[in-house]
Amino acid sequence: MLYALFCALVASAGAADYGNRTFTAVEFGNQTNRPADVLNTESKKMNNIVKGAIKTNSCYALEKKTAFAWGYTNGMSAWNAVKNFSSSSSNYSGKVFDNVGWTRGTKLTEGKWSAFLWTMKNHLEFKSSETDKWTCGSGWVVITNVIVAGLSNYPPMTDHSADWPDVGLATSNYPGDNQGEEKIYNVDLTAYFQLAIPDISVSPPEAVAAVGCSAVQFTAVGTNIQYGVVWSISPSGVSSGACLTNVAGYSVGVTPGTVPQVYKIRAASSNCPDYYDDGKLTVVRAELKSIEFTSDHESGGANLLKDNNSNWTDNGTAYVEPEWGKIPGRTNPISHTMNTKLAAKVTVKVEPSGVTFDLIGDGSDDYVDFHKTGNNSTGSDQEFTVTADANLPDQVCTLTKSIDWKIEVGTNECSAGSSGAHKIYVTYTTPYGSEVTEKRLSWACEACNGGSTPTGIAEKVYTTFASDPPIFSLTNYNVPNPLWRLMEGAPYRGQCIDLANLMLLAIKMIGGSGTIGYVYGSTNADCFSTSSEAFESRTPCANTNHPGTEIILVYSAAGGAWNNWEAVCKVQNTCYGIKLYEGTAIDILRYWLEESGNYQAWCYQDESGWHVCTDPGPYPVPEP
């Protein structure tokens, strides 16, 4: 029966692992948020099972033999009898059993209660480990704990003892009426080593330096690196390339050298080089190659502006593009419409390839600032289209601006060089009307500096023309071709029509507009026309000796000759009689006639030429 009872009890219980411990994953003390791939990488460095074995000094197994009571009136009484019974023990020296535990229970049979109890435990004395260093790859790491799977954690190389299971638990409580229990504990004595794995982080993780710059500092921080770190650079030995300098424990300086290249800057654990972290140093070379302005004034893909800055002729060759070049070196001026943005194609070479950068042009004003973000270098010449941050001034002027070009990689900057000084002739609109030579445009922009309206520009040209050159002469004129050569002064001299045409050319050079008009002698205020043949006329004259049609001509005392008209340049509602007067047509006629000795008269023509009609006149014709 007892056997049957035991069988029944055994059937109701099961074996268990002693300890029931929970193990945790590897932890990196200084960086708790290491990415999974890093953990995976680090774990792969553990090239074998990190475990050993405790060194057992002595052991025994102690068995409390079975106590059995029966004939009690209740179960508790029977249990207390066996619990308090001092049973004999058996000591199995040098033995460690894997089925230690206990068996206990109560049972009512034939009106009487019985109880039973049997226990057995192991006792072990051991040294936790033979060493406190774990060989790992080409080095070692510190063992911080020896984890005996079924028992506990122990410092390495320390002596300990352990008893299991705690058989006191078998008598700590009443099993219950008619209840039986069998506890058998297996114990896993495998010893695992908890390692102090070096965890290294290089700061900054990425850095960019321009070729030829001063050293870049890298620092290694981490845990379990008390034995120091070893710095290295890859690739190493690059001729004129980057090299390590100022190695000082956990920091190092890296001199970029003159070769654009991406380098790994590695800090490895001194005791176990398998544990390391890499910083990245990109040594960048950015070189500005050329700038081609695309928003300037062009015709058929070629610049309007010609390179003649020495005389007033049409000579010269269109300034070549790109306007700015490093090799061959040149800085060509441009002409550009005011109040619009500069745009250009900028060619730079950024090495090495694969660098993401922003291209920045930095001038002294917003209208010569440029930004082109999110570029990826190819290591070769690359062309980028850029547009200035702001419009050019809203007035005619001449600008001379230099631009500093750089690239930004992250928060790092690298100079690409400077361009300029760029001379920008800022005009009202696109120049036209004559060959756009620099001599002419330079003069026109200076003369019209600050002008922002058609009349504003016209006023400035008119004011400038008040002084010689151009030289005026009615009868001794010597008109050059092209007309711009009047600006040479003597021996060239022009009549009013020449100066008016020259003024119109000057206005058109700035991109403005106007017309040529003619102020005629007149009997009334209707004295203006854009035709050179719109004379006030009368037919026939009362004098029968005057054939044909008579017209009103104006005598100029200063010139000692007769005038068909006074040619003017008209801009919007204002007529400009160069070196004479500005205003409405009648204003100009009146001013002209009021000059000393001037007058207007009816004139007729016969085979000998023109003649003044004094009979019947009126002679002179009264001023309107």
Add this chain to the structure above:
Amino acid sequence: MNKHFFYLIIFLCVSTHIVIGQNTNFATKIGKVPDDYLCITGTVADIHPFIQSHLMWPSKDRISKHKKDLNDNNVQRAVASTYDWLKKVFRPEWVPENLSNIEVLALKADVVGDKDTDGQGHDVIRFRYKVNNYVIEIASTFSRLTLVIQDDSQKSLDLDEEGAKHFVANTMDLFLREADGVKNISLQNIKKGKSGYKGSPDVKPPTCNIWWGCVFWWTDGHTVMFSMLKSDNRPLVPMPKKDWFSKENKQ
């Protein structure tokens, strides 16, 4: 004379000289006209005295009386202006490359006897030269340029009006840069006078403001004269100015 035969002569004459002339260069064979040579020996009627004075080459007495020093700055300027007008009006093959080998006369207040309308005369630049068979005489005042052209290898032709038209038109075509414009105008206006045929543009002021619109011409069947106002669509009116050589004209 058979009219068709006459046209043939004209055609051959013009064709010959077109071959000789150089369209893009100055005349290369400039000859001197003998001092006593006169294109017009008789009386010319029905032409304004002012123009008559330009048509007739001045006598030695007139030259002696009115001759002005060519070194005078004002005279030099007048000579240069005349040469510029010559280049403007003539086709280049009839223009001497310069006037260095040509005798130039500057006549102060030149008049033609009693026929001058105001009796005071005008300053005038005169010179003549020969290109191939053609004698070319120039008379230039402040306001007017007169060209006298004669083929001295041909005799005077007995022209009717139609023949005169063609004679003048072909001479224009041969000598004048703006021949087409002149020809179209002149052929509509031709009349026979006492001494030959004369004509003028069918254009009147104020539209007559460029030289070929202000040309007057005359022919006696041997000599052709073109006289024109120095009009060039500029502000200055070619008003007769007698004292062209005066210093007060200088500016």
